[in-house]
Amino acid sequence: MLYGIRRSGLMDKIDLVEGYPAHIAGMLLNDEIDVGLVPVAIIPQLKESYIVTDHCIGADAEVASVAIFSEVPMEQITTVLLDYQSRTSVNLAKVLLKEYWKKEVVFEDAGEDFRSHIKGTAAGVVIGDRALEQRTQSAYIYDLGLAWKKYTGLPFVFAAWVSNKPLGEDFEDAFNRANGYGLHHIDEVVADIDCNWYDMKTYYTKNISYRLDAEKRKGLALFLEKIQQSASISSSQV
Ligand SMILES: C=C(O[C@@H]1C=C(C(=O)O)C=C[C@H]1O)C(=O)O
Structure with missing residues (x-):
């Protein structure tokens, strides 16, 4: 999606900031940015939120x-x-461990070097490029997209473009088109990435599913319902 944005006329109108998901989430919550590709788990924390594109x-x-x-x-x-870079997947892991795997475990917020602590009976949620590398190192891999699908029958949305204020129809249309452009140029995107751990063509065309269609919106609504339920249970226990 960034491929399309960088090549669009929008670059004259916006400042493009990059960071890991939890960092972008913090910036949207603090109103330091107007729109971000943010972990969906933070949507309930926003005073105002609009899913765009x-x-x-x-x-x-x-x-x-x-x-x-x-x-x-x-x-x-x-x-x-729990991976410090994540907001969605750490919550997804909690939901699935409780409801799908029916397991009680201790959760620990992890720091930067946490992957070296994944050993013995201590497992870890890892996201992004570091997860693709971790696939070559861990004996057991419990894929959270697959587990969600098996549990609910629905696709899952990890991140969406969310704004904290209305952006206007003209901007949203142009932004939508810019995002779509990159998805038609996946071969060019893949050619620029050097990943030793995983086939990026497979990743961008088979693993990641970009279209925010009705089924994904159903999956998203169900996930947000579940994390809000567990938030209200834990606050009523305090
Ligand atoms: C698919 C991924 O999902 C990411 C996971 C996120 C999270 O757990 O908060 C947020 C954004 C997504 O892009 C990834 O990072 O590889």
Whole structure:
């Protein structure tokens, strides 16, 4: 999607900031940016929120870059380290561990070097490029896109373009078109990436599903319902 934005006339009108998902989420919540490709889990925390464009970072089954990684099988996991770069997948892992795998574990917010602590019965949620690398290192990989699909029958949305104020129809149309442009040039995008861990053509064409269609919106609504329910349960327990 960034490929299209960088090549569009919009570059004269916007400042493009890059960062990992939790960082972009913080900037949108603090109103330091107007729109961001943010983890959907933060939508309930925004005073005002609008999903813009028909595009998202979603998956209809295996996503490959978001998983619980472990040296031991699920039955033996006792602790799950939570990737500091994530807001959606750490919540998705909590929902699925409780409802799908029916497991009680200890969750720990992890720091930067946390991947070296994934050992023994301590598993870890890892997202992004580091997850693609972790796939070559962990004996057990529990793909969270696939688990969600098996559990709910629905696709999952990890991130969407969300604004914290109305952006206007003209901007939204141009922004939508710019996003779509990149999706028609995946071969060029793949040619520019050097990934030793995973086939990026497969990743961009088979794992990630970009269209924010009616099924994805259903999956998104169900996920937001579940995390809001668990937030209200934990606050009523305080
Ligand atoms: C598919 C991915 O999903 C990402 C996961 C996110 C999260 O867990 O908060 C946020 C944005 C997504 O782009 C990835 O990073 O590889």
